[in-house]
Amino acid sequence: MGQMIGKPKKTHENIEKRKAFTLTLANESLMKEIDYLGTVSGYRVPDKFERTGLKAVKSEHVDAPIIVGSPVVIECELIEFVETENFTTVLAKVVNMAADESVLGEDGKIDTGKIGMIFYESFSNSYYRLGEKVGKAWSEGKVFME
Numbered sequence: 001m002g003q004m005i006g007k008p009k010k011t012h013e014n015i016e017k018r019k020a021f022t023l024t025l026a027n028e029s030l031m032k033e034i035d036y037l038g039t040v041s042g043y044r045v046p047d048k049f050e051r052t053g054l055k056a057v058k059s060e061h062v063d064a065p066i067i068v069g070s071p072v073v074i075e076c077e078l079i080e081f082v083e084t085e086n087f088t089t090v091l092a093k094v095v096n097m098a099a100d101e102s103v104l105g106e107d108g109k110i111d112t113g114k115i116g117m118i119f120y121e122s123f124s125n126s127y128y129r130l131g132e133k134v135g136k137a138w139s140e141g142k143v144f145m146e
Contacts, residue, residue: 010042012088015078020062021092025072027116030054031127038120061096071115073098 015021026034033052040048049056056065061075076092097110105111113131121128 014064015090016081018063019078020059020064020095021076021078021090022059022062022064022066023074023076024067024070025074025115025117027071028118028129029116030067030069031118035127059096066098069100070098071100071103071117072110 011021024030024034033054036052037048042048045051055068057068058064059066059073059075062077064075066073066075074094075096075098077095079091079093082089082091099110103110103114105114113133115131117130118127119130120126
């Protein structure tokens with residue numbers, strides 16, 4: 001798995017120090033808090049997490065926190081940093097995925113439609129919700145295999 005991050009960020013420093021991190025697949029219920037956390041520097045506002053009212057618990061699998069109430073959390077161990085001119089690509093091994101029961105389907109697997117996951121779209125500086133299935137992986141391209 002790969003993730004890009006700016007080197008002068010507190011997050012970069014924390015990953016380097018802990019050799020681990022967690023990713024929260026946020027939904028609309030966490031949008032204001034996640035937006036704030038991504039906007040404000042941890043160097044300038046050391047108590048930024050506390051200001052949101054969010055709570056965190058230590059992961060049982062990696063040396064990193066998990067935001068309480070996250071619908072899906074991906075827990076990762078650092079493999080390496082790959083430096084580029086403007087960003088650092090963080091290569092990591094997924095150690096564990098944790099999902100709230102509310103986002104599981106009848107089969108016990110994560111149901112993407114139930115997460116209500118949001119993503120940041122940089123062209124309009126907006127958040128959008130994901131969820132509509134539009135195709136089946138490893139099937140749609142079969143028309144070119146004949």
